[in-house]
Amino acid sequence: MKSITSVLLLFLALINNGYCQEAKSHSKNQFIYSAAVGFSHIEIGGPIGTVAPQSSFSIPNLKVGMKLGKHSALAIMLPGTVYTDYSTDRHQSRGFEGIVPVFQYWPMKNLWLMAGAGLGLDAPAFYDIKTDEERKFYFGTTSLVGAGYEFWHKGRFVLDVESRVRMGSINKPDGECFGFTADLMLGISRN
Numbered sequence: 001m002k003s004i005t006s007v008l009l010l011f012l013a014l015i016n017n018g019y020c021q022e023a024k025s026h027s028k029n030q031f032i033y034s035a036a037v038g039f040s041h042i043e044i045g046g047p048i049g050t051v052a053p054q055s056s057f058s059i060p061n062l063k064v065g066m067k068l069g070k071h072s073a074l075a076i077m078l079p080g081t082v083y084t085d086y087s088t089d090r091h092q093s094r095g096f097e098g099i100v101p102v103f104q105y106w107p108m109k110n111l112w113l114m115a116g117a118g119l120g121l122d123a124p125a126f127y128d129i130k131t132d133e134e135r136k137f138y139f140g141t142t143s144l145v146g147a148g149y150e151f152w153h154k155g156r157f158v159l160d161v162e163s164r165v166r167m168g169s170i171n172k173p174d175g176e177c178f179g180f181t182a183d184l185m186l187g188i189s190r191n
Contacts, residue, residue: 030191032073034063036162038185040081042096046177056082058183063102067191073104077116079144079166081181082125092134093125096179098142098168110150112160117143120168122177140176142168148187160187 040058044051058081065075080097102116120142124134146164164183169176 030067032063032065032067032075032189032191034075034187034189036061036185036187038162038183040181040183042081042083042179042181044083044096044177044179046172046175051083051086054083056084058181058185060097061183061185061187063189065102065104071106075102075104076100077102077114077144079142079164079181079183081166081183090130092130093128095121095123095125096168096170096181097121097123098144098166100142100144102144112148112150114146114148114164115144117141120170120179122170122172122179138170138172138177140168140170142166142179146183156190158189158191160189161185162187 036058038058038061040056041053042051042056043053058079060078060080062078063075065073067073077100078097079100080095082093082095085092085094098118098120100116100118102114104112104114106112118141120140122138122140124136129135144164144166146162148160148162150158150160152159162183162185164181164185166181166183167179169178
């Protein structure tokens with residue numbers, strides 16, 4: 001928990017520094033909203049067993065935040081990848097998800113970069129819960145880096161192609177579980 005706090009404090013210090021530098025040239029802050037869907041490659045391993053590498057849908061991938069200036073934004077992202085857990089008798093769909101504060105930066109007009117660290121989740125897929133035992137959520141840490149290219153603009157709406165890599169560890173009753181995802185998505189946002 002101390003490492004998460006340290007990372008968040010460092011992240012906030014960097015954001016504050018970037019905000020102070022850009023606030024002089026950009027007086028109006030804007031909210032941003034984004035959603036993306038796509039495909040993921042996911043690998044999960046732990047002390048009891050390893051989930052075989054899988055290709056899956058990457059959902060929900062929601063992002064809400066505020067532009068700090070022309071070239072930067074601070075947001076909360078909800079990344080997620082659905083996978084099939086074969087460690088139980090019934091093969092259950094679960095989500096490798098997170099709640100991650102991210103910093104997004106546009107080094108060029110249509111290209112953006114993103115990085116963040118936050119809370120990792122291993123949660124049941126809402127459509128595949130059969131018993132109370134399957135409702136359990138497990139928590140840990142996660143971090144991500146990503147990039148996107150905005151290929152279509154119409155007013156304040158943007159379509160982009162996004163790529164992201166996410167790593168995390170989740171604390172489960174049988175031990176710590178490690179996960180990795182590589183995502184390729186199509187996103188729509190309002191900047």
